[in-house]
Amino acid sequence: MSNIIPLRNTGGFTRMDNDLYEALIGADLSGRELRVALAIHRQTAGYNLENARIAASYIAQMSGIHREDVSRAICELIRQRVIYRVGGSRSPIGFAPINEWAIDKKNTHQNKQKVVPQCGVSTTSNVAFLPHNKDINTNLTADAVVAAVASTGEDLESEPEEQAPPEPDQPAVAKADRIPYGRIAEIYNTVCGEKLPKCLKLSTKRKNLINGCWNLEINGVHPFRKGEFWTAYFTDCLTNKHWIGENDRGWTADIEFLTRQDKVLKVLEAL
CATH class of the missing domain: 1.10.10.10 (Winged helix-like DNA-binding domain superfamily/Winged helix DNA-binding domain)
Incomplete structure (x- = not known):
């Protein structure tokens, strides 16, 4: 048989x-x-x-x-x-x-026990050393952006800045205004550096554009105050072939272009 x-x-x-x-x-x-x-x-x-x-x-x-x-x-x-x-x-x-294909390299020692800090708290930065990309939420729909941001991740910590005492009758600068420009630029370079021009210097114009993203409010939430949201946003920008140079001029976007308010809203509203 x-x-x-x-x-x-x-x-x-x-x-x-x-x-x-x-x-x-x-x-x-x-x-x-x-x-x-x-x-x-x-x-x-x-x-x-x-x-x-x-x-x-x-x-x-x-x-x-x-x-x-x-x-x-x-x-x-x-x-x-x-x-x-x-x-x-x-x-x-x-x-x-x-x-x-460029598949991510994985840990080849899967059975090796990971070392846990004795204090029980990870000292790894959520921005400088991001979690694996497979754990990043890239759902950027306008309706779901609040849920995506509020449910996962921690706030980006503001960079400490030395500031002069406020003038009389002038309000103190809020912590949310002290934006971690350097870490955001690092996320951009990590995600987009192979296809788009790297950000080598943060000019006043670039800081102002990042400031606009940082303070963008959608349904009562500031999504760009989450490190993983910046990663997800820049990742989604790379799906636009025109922006990564596939056009008749060979033009490519840069950090200034991708942080313009109209381009941000275009990406968020596209999905």
Whole structure:
């Protein structure tokens, strides 16, 4: 008796390129990222398409993953160059060539016990040393921005500044106005430094633009006072191919462009 069980055609099959199949097997992606990648493959190669416009809500319905987590996984797959967008945040998605993938390097000593500080409190900065990008919420929709910011992460701590005593009848400068410009610039350089010009100096103009983001209030919350929100925002900016130089002039955005109030609102309202 044969042990081979023939497959029955119960509705068709989706072909997958062997190299892509093996690359996905070997890619050190998170479970959600892999499920989202497979859903994208189903909606592209499954219909003989190189790329397709796929709503995050549709992938959420297919995979059973919350829409916010789907959006985050898509941003991570784009950042690691596994998939690409043809244009902006609602443009068609497709798989990038395998030789261009840049999967994050993971800790190869998974069983090694992590050293915990004796005081029980991590001294790692939330800004200078950010958590792994897979833990960063990249859901920047205008309606959900408050929940995304209020539910996770800690406030960016203001940089200490030496200030002269206030003049008579002048109010003291609020702590929220002492903005950690240097740390924000460091986040920008970390996220965008490979594709956009690095921020080497914080001019008065750049500080004023960052100040506008810092004090931007949406539904009673200041989202840009969270370190992970800056990371998520700059990551989403990189999905705009025109801004990263894919245009007829070779022009690229910089930190001044990305912190302009009209561009900030454009990104937040796009999703």
